[in-house]
Amino acid sequence: MLIRLKGARVIDPGKIDGFKDIIISNGVIDAVVEPSEADQMLLDILSKAEEPCGIAEQPFGITDQACTPIEKPCDSSNHKQHDTSTAEPYDMRTDQSKPCGYNKKAFTKEDITEIDLTGMVVVPGLIDLHVHLREPGYEYKETIETGLKAAAKGGFVAVCPMPNSSPVNDNSSITAFMVSRAKELGGSQLYPVGSITRGSKGEALCEYGDMQKAGMVAISDDGRPVENARVMRRAMEYAKGMGLPVISHCEDIDLARDGSMNEGVVATKLGIKGIPNVAESTIVMRDIALAELTGATLHIAHVSCEESVDAIRHGKKRGIRVTAETAPHYFTLTDEAVARYDTNAKMNPPLRSERDRQAIIEGLADGTIDVIATDHAPHSLLEKDIEFDRAAFGIVGLETSLGLSLKLVHDETLSLEQLIEKMSKNPATLLGIDNDLKPGNRADITVIDMDAFWSVNPRTFFSKSKNTPFAGFNLRGEVYMTMIEGKIAYQRQDGGSEIEEIS
Helix, strand or coil, X not given: CEEEEECCEEEECCCEEEECEEEEECCEEEEEECHHHHHHHHHHHHHHCCCCCCCCCCCCCCCHHHCCCCCCCCCHHHCCCCCCCCCCCCCCCCCCCCCCCCCCCCCCHHHEEEEECCCCEEEECEEEEEECCCCXXXXXCCCHHHHHHHHHHCCEEEEEECCCCCCCCCCHHHHHHHHHHHHHHCCCEECCEECCEHHHCCCCECCHHHHHHHCCCEECCCCCCCCCHHHHHHHHHHHHHHCCXXXXXXXXXXXXXXXXXXXXXXXXHHCCCEECCHHHHHHHHHHHHHHHHHCCCEEECCCCCHHHHHHHHHHHHCCCXXXXXXXXXXXXXXXXXXXXXXXXXXXXXXXXXXXXXXHHHHHHXXXXXXXXXXCECCCCHHHHCCCHHHCCCCECCCCCHHHHHHHHHHCCCCCHHHHHHHHHHHHHHHHCCCXXXXXXXXXXXXXXXXXXXXXXXXHHCCCCCCCCCCCCCEEEEEXXXXXXXXXXXXXXXXXXXXXXXXX
């Protein structure tokens, strides 16, 4: 099966920005070319489909398993298999190797699918560095299956679940289970984040080597901070030697104790105990200092306040290996969203003041904040439909993240290229993934309808949980299609672009 994505503007920041066609076979990108060149390629493939071995060129990465021998025998030593593990990208236009013979039915018109994406934007698949999928242990809130479906609907080809499941992902068995379950389901990729300490208790370090072999990509005690600076230092030293990023949940437990929202005027009016900015920023400063000491790669999770942005900016200027993320709720809402005791606006760190919101936006614009993540935190009504101070922290975010983030583009705060860097390219870089739209790479692609207007309706979420403060928000721009390894994992079903057979 060959797939042609046509008619769209293709953006791969710093590499491609123009109207290109993408040819895909066997889950791999074979070419990103001008439409006229794609036309000629497909005509050549169809015209050469009946040619015997030794005459036809290798068609779009077809391997031995896909070739059907014909009457004339061939020298298999002339056959070059498409190996996506090689450093050099494969491009069928320059491959002169000869394939084994293949049946004339190998490539007929019915084998070539065209997807017309006129008016859409095609980008490298989005990657969410920070989600909570709740499995194992809290499957009544979310499962790996429902979480990955929500991810695909949100345009995410890969997600990184935090370790605060039950049991905690603090050993290779749990890591392997999560990876295996995701592979069994198909769809969005799952890259587990392992716990820094056993049980996320902030004491003994986990066996990072075993967990890394099982598929772990980073370490974090997210949901809780590592309170002991000595333990955090040792974790960074070990992580550096293994090439693992350290994702820090920055919170001074004593300063935040018993708080339920941002400390400020709104909290005072509501009579709710607040959490000061300094509860976050002091640990941000501590961990940046530890990163400077150890040389580790530090990633600051869910940045919410001005002081943290300033500390990260200063650390970057000093050459410290620190990156940072924020989430859409921190640049969209303020603590005023809590005014009616709405537990769906309760998260940790909490929604801050307008001054903090503007600082987050400035940090995104000047590159201080590298990544937009969701901090997708599903909860059931059992944890949310109760008194505010007893309600759980967290909101779902996978299915609203892109729509909310595109407002930054429509407001001209960020260019579309900058947004794609923060939601795709920068997360990929941190994880060591090459997700360029180029021949030889997996066809993990997000297709965006920039001008689609839609209203957030939690009842339509694929996520098991519906705890969002954005119900009823009118947004501009949404995911039209998510393609993972050349397969459509999600496609909007309410009109728009069509899928058709080549004619």
